[in-house]
Amino acid sequence: MEGYCMDLLTELAKKLGFKYKVHLVKDGAYGRQDESGNWNGMIGEVVRGEADLAVAPLTLTAAREKAVGMTKPYMQTGISILLRKDIISEEAGFFDFLSPFSGETWFGILIAYFVTAVCICIVG
DSSP states (O other): OOSHHHHHHHHHHHHHTOOOOOOOOTTOOSOOBOTTSOBOHHHHHHHHTSOSOOOSOOOOOHHHHHHSOOOOOSSOOOOOOOOOGGGSOTTOOTTGGGTTSOHHHHHHHHHHHHHHHHHHHHHO
16 A cells, blocks of 8 residues: 555654554444444544544544544645535625625735835844
């Protein structure tokens, strides 16, 4: 097996001084909880004690964080939300991209930008 996750596991083992044995999960799944609360995949193996840890590009979800301990993410992905084009509002405005932050937040960002620019001019 090879790849970034294997390289990461190898380096961790060297630095922390532990030995490991790698195996692929039987069902080939990352881990999903069914209606009865049981987990499959890698998460399931860790929950049931069949594995001590799982190293994979897992997406952090609230359910997974409740079931197992997780490290901080070591990589960010460009996960996005997709919508059908026919349900997107035709009335979207030109400045709608600013809506994630309030006006006060944008004002603070603008002030910080100008203060930083002035400081760079003074120092430079």
